[in-house]
Amino acid sequence: MNDCVAWSGGRPVEWLLTNAPVDKHWCTIHATHMTAEEATALAASGAVVGLCPTTEANLGDGLFPFEDYAGAEGNWGVGTDSHVSVSPIAELRLLEYGQRIARQERNIAAGTQDRSTGRALLEHAWAGGSQASGRSTGGLEVGQRADILSLNENHPVLVGRTGDEILDSWIFSGENTPVQNVMVGGKWVIRDGHHEREEEILDNYATVLRRLST
The missing domain is CATH 3.20.20.140 (Metal-dependent hydrolases)
Structure with missing residues (x-):
């Protein structure tokens, strides 16, 4: 400043x-x-x-x-x-x-x-x-980009929640995420809590981090 x-x-x-x-x-x-x-x-x-x-x-x-x-x-x-x-x-x-x-x-x-x-x-x-x-995102409407996620209703954070209680619990419950599926641009990239290239990404990340740490 x-x-x-x-x-x-x-x-x-x-x-x-x-x-x-x-x-x-x-x-x-x-x-x-x-x-x-x-x-x-x-x-x-x-x-x-x-x-x-x-x-x-x-x-x-x-x-x-x-x-x-x-x-x-x-x-x-x-x-x-x-x-x-x-x-x-x-x-x-x-x-x-x-x-x-x-x-x-x-x-x-x-x-x-x-x-x-x-x-x-x-x-x-x-x-x-x-x-x-x-980008046209943020809604389920014609012309909107298909960026969508779904939450696991059986996750402990969300059990028994309805309506906007689901959103409140999701945000204020901590880091134990109930996100189950994620679609980006019309393509599912996370299903059942796992990225389609999860193992490859984690291995590459670990390799690079070890290299930077030496």
């Missing part, structure tokens, strides 16, 4: 909005250290913010100004940033929990006590991811 101010005379998001044609085609990564005015202006631009809460936590960078940005109806999604976590569910969970700790309230993303927090998080993330990637 200080380096940016010293170089440009402005804060990062402030400088960007002043000097670039930021619109819905832009995705700003992190955007952690924004003032309320910057958050409102960025939301109004139509850009989407790519949030990486586990990276911010790992680096001790701080919390995204979610209240200001979401209050201005800003668009956002989640991603990873060369961090050891590659779980979108972990990102969503930490996003919500971080805001709860800061504000000492519950159900931040949902906005109300009678709405599912899990559904609110997922719907925003799907919409933001679709915008950031430039």
